[in-house]
Amino acid sequence: MAEKLLFEVVTPDRKLLSTEADVVVLPGVEGQFGVLYGHVPFLSALDIGEMYYRDGGKTEYLSVSGGFAEVTGKKVTIVAEAAELGREIDIERARRALERAEKRLAMARTENIDWARAEAALRRAMMRMKVAGR
Numbered sequence: 641m642a643e644k645l646l647f648e649v650v651t652p653d654r655k656l657l658s659t660e661a662d663v664v665v666l667p668g669v670e671g672q673f674g675v676l677y678g679h680v681p682f683l684s685a686l687d688i689g690e691m692y693y694r695d696g697g698k699t700e701y702l703s704v705s706g707g708f709a710e711v712t713g714k715k716v717t718i719v720a721e722a723a724e725l726g727r728e729i730d731i732e733r734a735r736r737a738l739e740r741a742e743k744r745l746a747m748a749r750t751e752n753i754d755w756a757r758a759e760a761a762l763r764r765a766m767m768r769m770k771v772a773g774r
Contacts, residue, residue, distance in 0.1 A: 708720075
């Protein structure tokens, strides 16, 4: 039987997840990467994106709004500003956030609105919708 990783996701509000996993796939700022048990230790910055883990035949998806991943070979720890399990995302709330973000980004073209913040809000909202649908 293959060894399993301990996968933990922590936000300022709570420890979102602590579980075993066969593989963890994360959205690094340099691109998506996967981690298996015994991986060389490293630290990586995370981008806004989808992360998931597999344990046996089960795959669980999460949305993450940036942060850091620490890999130790036996454990993957995510420290994120915000993260949500796909099954916990309120789709209607996510849809409203997406609409607000789209309007704000459109306003940023003509008004004095921070383009980067508006774009990041749109990316977060789109990711939450994608993960909620899984």
